[in-house]
Amino acid sequence: MSCSNEEANNYVPTPSSLEIPQLFEDNILNPVIPFNNPQTVEGIALGKKLFFDPILSGNNPQSCADCHAPENAFTDSSRFSDGIDGILGNRNSMPLFNLAWNYDEKFFWDGGAFSLEHQAFVPVSSPIEMKSQWKQLQQELQNHPEYPTLFNQAFGTSTIDSTLVTKAIAQFERTLISSNSKFDKYLLGVGTLTSQELNGFNVFMDETKGDCFHCHGSDKNPLWTDNKFHNNGLDATFTDLGLGKITGDPADNGKFKSPSLRNLAFTAPYMHDGRFATLEEVINHYSEELKTSPTIDPLMKKVAQGGVQLSAQDKADLKAFLLSLSDDEFINNPVFQNQ
Amino acid sequence: MKKIIASLVFCLILFSCSKDKDDVVLGALVTFNFFHSWDETSVTNSDFNTIKFANANGENLSIEKLRYLISKVTFTTSVGEQLVLSGYNLVDVTNNTNLSFTPIETIPFGNYTNVSFTFGFDNEANSGNYTDLNSASWNVPAMLGGGYHYMQLEGKFIDSNTNETGYAYHTIRAVDNSVSPTKFEDTFFEVDLGAVTISNSTIINVEMNIAEWFKTPNIWDLNVLNNMLMPNYDAQIMMFENGQNVFSLKSVE
Numbered sequence: 001m002s003c004s005n006e007e008a009n010n011y012v013p014t015p016s017s018l019e020i021p022q023l024f025e026d027n028i029l030n031p032v033i034p035f036n037n038p039q040t041v042e043g044i045a046l047g048k049k050l051f052f053d054p055i056l057s058g059n060n061p062q063s064c065a066d067c068h069a070p071e072n073a074f075t076d077s078s079r080f081s082d083g084i085d086g087i088l089g090n091r092n093s094m095p096l097f098n099l100a101w102n103y104d105e106k107f108f109w110d111g112g113a114f115s116l117e118h119q120a121f122v123p124v125s126s127p128i129e130m131k132s133q134w135k136q137l138q139q140e141l142q143n144h145p146e147y148p149t150l151f152n153q154a155f156g157t158s159t160i161d162s163t164l165v166t167k168a169i170a171q172f173e174r175t176l177i178s179s180n181s182k183f184d185k186y187l188l189g190v191g192t193l194t195s196q197e198l199n200g201f202n203v204f205m206d207e208t209k210g211d212c213f214h215c216h217g218s219d220k221n222p223l224w225t226d227n228k229f230h231n232n233g234l235d236a237t238f239t240d241l242g243l244g245k246i247t248g249d250p251a252d253n254g255k256f257k258s259p260s261l262r263n264l265a266f267t268a269p270y271m272h273d274g275r276f277a278t279l280e281e282v283i284n285h286y287s288e289e290l291k292t293s294p295t296i297d298p299l300m301k302k303v304a305q306g307g308v309q310l311s312a313q314d315k316a317d318l319k320a321f322l323l324s325l326s327d328d329e330f331i332n333n334p335v336f337q338n339q
Numbered sequence: 340m341k342k343i344i345a346s347l348v349f350c351l352i353l354f355s356c357s358k359d360k361d362d363v364v365l366g367a368l369v370t371f372n373f374f375h376s377w378d379e380t381s382v383t384n385s386d387f388n389t390i391k392f393a394n395a396n397g398e399n400l401s402i403e404k405l406r407y408l409i410s411k412v413t414f415t416t417s418v419g420e421q422l423v424l425s426g427y428n429l430v431d432v433t434n435n436t437n438l439s440f441t442p443i444e445t446i447p448f449g450n451y452t453n454v455s456f457t458f459g460f461d462n463e464a465n466s467g468n469y470t471d472l473n474s475a476s477w478n479v480p481a482m483l484g485g486g487y488h489y490m491q492l493e494g495k496f497i498d499s500n501t502n503e504t505g506y507a508y509h510t511i512r513a514v515d516n517s518v519s520p521t522k523f524e525d526t527f528f529e530v531d532l533g534a535v536t537i538s539n540s541t542i543i544n545v546e547m548n549i550a551e552w553f554k555t556p557n558i559w560d561l562n563v564l565n566n567m568l569m570p571n572y573d574a575q576i577m578m579f580e581n582g583q584n585v586f587s588l589k590s591v592e
Contacts, residue, residue: 028474103474205480207569213480220473251388251403295388298403298493298505301566 011156013040018100021179023187023222031100031174037117037167039174042154047172049150050165052338055140057084057130064123064130064169067093070336073263073327074176079274087128090240092274095267097178097330098260102227109256109272110242111229116173120166134162141165178262178330179222186324187219193324200321203314210286210310210318214299215258224262224325229255230297233290233307234271242272244295254295265326279322283315366445367540371412371456373430373438374546374589375405382549384435390497394553398561400496400506402549405432407490407510408477409530410464411457412442414537417450427460429475446537454535454543458582459489459527465512483569484514484523492552496561506565508552510582513575522572526579532588544589551585552578 016039018031033039050056054063067081068074074096080088091109099107099116106112107119123129124137141147141160148158155164183201185191193201203210205218215232217224229243231254238244244253256272270276276285288306290296301308310318330336375382377392382402390401410427428440459465465486472478472487479486492508513524535543553559557577568574 027468027470029470101474202482205482207480207483208567211567213478214476217476218478218480220468220478221476226476249388292503294503296505298495298507298566300505303505304502 011152013038013042013154013156015039016041016044018174018177021177021184021222023179023184024101027220027222028101029103032103032105033100033174034115034117037170039171040154042150043168043171044175046150046154047168047170050169051172055144056124056132056137056165058132058136059084062130064120065338067123067129068096070333070338071266071331073097073178073266073331075267077268079269081129083126083129084131085128089128091272092269094257094259095263096173097176097262098223099176100174101223104227106227106229106257110246111257112246116170117163117166120169120173121162124162124165137165138162176330176336178327180329181262181327182324183321184222184327187222194320196317196320197324198321199314200317200319200324203310203318204321209308209314211299211301211308212261215297216261223260225258225260227257229257230299231255231293231295232286233292233296233300233303234275234285236291236293238293240273251295254293261322262325263327263330264322266331279319280315283310283318286310287315366447367537368441369446369537369541369543370439370441371409371428372542372544373432373440374544375432376546376548376550378548378550382432384432387433387494390495390503392550394496394550394561395555395558396553396560398496398498400561401494402492403433403495404491404493405549406430407492407547408459408472408487409440409456410460413453413455413529414446414451414535415453415455417452422446427464427469429472429477446541448537448539450534450536452534453531454533455529455531457527458530458586459510459512460487461527462512462525465527479511479569482516484512484521486512489527492549496565498565499562504561504565506561507568508578509569510578511569511575513572513579514570515572516570524572524576524579526575526582528579528582530586532586535591542592544592546587546589547585548587549585552581555581555584557581 018039051064054060056063062084067076069076076093079092080090081093082088094109105115107116113119113122124132125134138160147160151160151164152158154168182191186193204212215226215230217226235254238254241253243255244250264279268277270282276282286307287310290300290303290307292303296303387402390399392400394400406429408427408429412424414422424442424444426442428437430437477487479488489510493506495503495505498504510526513526515522532545557580564574
């Protein structure tokens with residue numbers, strides 16, 4: 001033990017535990033922090049700098065924040081994001097918040113990345129996204145006037161590699177915690193809801209109406225997602241297999257991750273392919289436009305009739321409730337901005 | 340050398356302590372393994388997502404999700420004393436998790452006239468707040484009394500129009516909120532597995548016959564009762580009745 005102390009360099013990272021919101025602390029399990037990537041002040045700061053730095057993309061035109069903008073709860077307001085060559089993907093960029101509470105650690109719409117670190121690795125080298133060559137990027141970072149020092153402060157080495165880059169970004173992403181919506185304040189007893197929002201919550205929780213809670217959580221699960229994969233009746237046939245492409249199991253075809261319903265005011269368009277521009281379209285889908293397929297989730301009701309046929313009032317109330325889950329403090333938090 | 344000697348001394352102390360402890364240990368941990376069948380045929384999650392089962396009403400069906408809660412494992416002695424173990428277990432057949440459950444308490448050696456568990460939560464337990472169950476989206480809406488699901492059994496069946504239709508056989512505490520005051524009926528139940536002898540570490544294998552949920556005493560017609568069953572008071576009572584013969588003791592090892 002004394003030997004290792006003597007050999008240690010000036011690497012003295014400052015632990016920085018996540019500030020767990022009260023509703024999270026009271027109701028759900030602790031966040032997932034990998035034992036080999038603890039949160040540190042230096043690591044988080046480095047991750048933030050990398051997240052907003054276009055150096056990560058080939059020829060440096062694009063940063064992570066280009067497709068994950070803070071004002072959009074770290075998603076893209078465009079249906080599909082374009083990479084550095086202007087090539088569009090086929091999925092809507094996922095918003096980024098409360099990621100440390102993804103207990104299964106399956107990320108992306110199709111669950112194709114295990115761990116937040118791995119997730120951060122993928123877009124950097126994707127040919128239709130940031131299109132960097134990791135070797136070249138590592139060299140670029142190595143030659144940078146600041147990064148070697150910052151990596152040394154964060155990880156005890158100034159030798160930069162992709163593992164440390166993604167570790168730092170993941171540390172920053174884990175700090176993106178959203179927990180101050182109007183509904184959160186209502187649950188904490190420091191805010192009120194309108195009668196329309198309250199009725200909308202009842203529509204959400206009513207198995208004979210919205211029945212949203214089975215996949216999107218409840219007042220007892222502040223994540224507002226189960227982080228599982230479902231076929232929610234968007235298509236009768238699939239051009240994008242979703243989870244099925246990852247697992248190879250036909251029973252998973254057409255299944256995509258349930259997104260959190262937090263911050264919907266900022267995250268349009270909706271669904272994995274951003275096909276719905278408005279919340280009205282989303283609600284209409286579940287109410288009247290469900291399409292059957294072999295893998296449609298059994299929780300999708302009255303599929304033969306197109307859905308549960310919500311009344312116009314229930315639809316409006318449901319929308320009002322959903323919007324009460326949006327967190328202005330989160331998108332305006334200066335700690336999360338590029339400053 | 341000093342370090343080696345110190346380590347040896349430490350080990351001697353450690354093992355001495357364990358020996359002393361062994362001398363006074365008079366019980367063992369008991370593990371419950373949960374198996375599943377469709378009548379005589381074993382069922383695992385590899386059987387899921389295919390329409391391959393037929394219920395008592397003649398409907399062909401698949402299983403896509405099966406998870407259920409058990410709690411309050413209890414050992415009863417010949418003089419009627421009950422050893423109630425803490426903890427609960429959310430068996431998740433879909434994801435092959437928690438199919439084995441070892442309560443943390445040691446069970447004293449001896450003969451027990453019965454070992455039992457509660458399917459679901461009794462009302463006291465159901466009023467608690469459990470972070471793991473909340474994280475698993477296992478809650479029941481407050482408008483239905485709150486608390487937690489007891490079981491979620493989901494899949495598809497071939498309906499009377501030969502269409503594949505989803506079903507969601509969810510069991511909760513029965514509630515009728517169309518009347519005032521809201522009417523509740525308990526639907527958790529005790530599963531008695533019979534006598535066991537605990538003489539060493541013991542494994543108790545429990546089997547759920549899934550077909551029974553559709554069979555006795557109520558022949559279940561999925562064309563009529565397939566979804567939105569949580570707020571259906573009568574359906575919950577029928578599920579409770581059908582659940583009485585679902586579990587059995589498969590073996591003790």
